[in-house]
Amino acid sequence: MTEYVVRFLVGGVVVSAFAMLGDVLRPKSFAGLFGAAPSVALATLGIAVYHHGAGYAATQSHSMMAGAIALGVYSVVVCQLLVRARLRAAPATLLSLVVWLIVALGLWVVAGGQA
Amino acid sequence: MTTIRVSSSSLREGRWYEYMIRFVLGGAATVVTGLISSRYGASIGGLFLALPAIFCASATLIEKHEVRRKREAALAGQRRGQEAAALDAAGAAFGALGLLAFAVVFSALVKVSVPAAFTGGSLAWLIVSVAAWYARRKWHSVRRVRNADKGGGCEISR
Numbered sequence: 001m002t003e004y005v006v007r008f009l010v011g012g013v014v015v016s017a018f019a020m021l022g023d024v025l026r027p028k029s030f031a032g033l034f035g036a037a038p039s040v041a042l043a044t045l046g047i048a049v050y051h052h053g054a055g056y057a058a059t060q061s062h063s064m065m066a067g068a069i070a071l072g073v074y075s076v077v078v079c080q081l082l083v084r085a086r087l088r089a090a091p092a093t094l095l096s097l098v099v100w101l102i103v104a105l106g107l108w109v110v111a112g113g114q115a
Numbered sequence: 116m117t118t119i120r121v122s123s124s125s126l127r128e129g130r131w132y133e134y135m136i137r138f139v140l141g142g143a144a145t146v147v148t149g150l151i152s153s154r155y156g157a158s159i160g161g162l163f164l165a166l167p168a169i170f171c172a173s174a175t176l177i178e179k180h181e182v183r184r185k186r187e188a189a190l191a192g193q194r195r196g197q198e199a200a201a202l203d204a205a206g207a208a209f210g211a212l213g214l215l216a217f218a219v220v221f222s223a224l225v226k227v228s229v230p231a232a233f234t235g236g237s238l239a240w241l242i243v244s245v246a247a248w249y250a251r252r253k254w255h256s257v258r259r260v261r262n263a264d265k266g267g268g269c270e271i272s273r
Contacts, residue, residue, distance in 0.1 A: 008142035015141020032206015061222040063161025072211035089178035093171040
């Protein structure tokens with residue numbers, strides 16, 4: 001239980017710090033880089049190294065590569081939905097999560113991922 | 116070429132609950148990643164280190180701020196809000212390249228040295244994202260100049 005409370009607090013602080021950094025930077029496309037900052041990764045991998053060791057964190061970061069490629073595809077899809085389909089930000093970003101999940105899991109399977 | 120600058124106006128426009136939402140989403144994403152890792156294994160859990168959960172909140176807030184700003188000027192700001200969120204998404208696509216670089220460097224270094232893995236990974240993210248963003252800006256400004264030249268040529272021929 002304590003581990004998950006620590007996870008919540010560390011994750012919240014790191015994500016908020018990157019988000020605020022993104023808020024104050026201009027132009028907006030540059031600030032967008034911080035929308036894909038490794039905030040959750042830094043918090044999670046730090047806890048993973050502390051609790052389970054470097055091997056566990058290495059396995060997580062291997063799979064993270066598939067997640068990162070999926071994030072790139074997701075961002076392009078969101079951009080297209082906002083500009084061409086003229087969807088609002090909330091439905092565009094939420095609907096595109098399906099694309100992220102399909103691409104991430106697809107790449108993971110293609111790379112021969114093992115649980 | 117647009118220069119990178121710091122503007123605190125967005126922080127002033129932000130409401131306390133908007134920061135609270137991001138804090139809770141960030142904490143929740145980290146907890147969920149941990150739960151998925153312990154239930155289904157580190158490999159599946161690793162995918163969720165790049166989950167765009169926070170991006171959903173950030174893009175929605177950017178759109179909301181832009182609409183609010185336009186409304187205060189008695190203008191309809193929905194389209195402007197969508198465009199601002201789209202710019203943020205374009206930036207996130209380059210950030211994703213940086214995230215990929217983070218994962219590659221981290222996984223290569225973590226078994227050798229944990230501090231080097233975190234430092235190297237973070238530097239790789241920063242360098243690759245900024246370089247990709249800069250290359251795109253440069254390419255766009257070159258294309259704009261070429262298009263302007265073409266336009267000028269037409270005018271002369273007319």
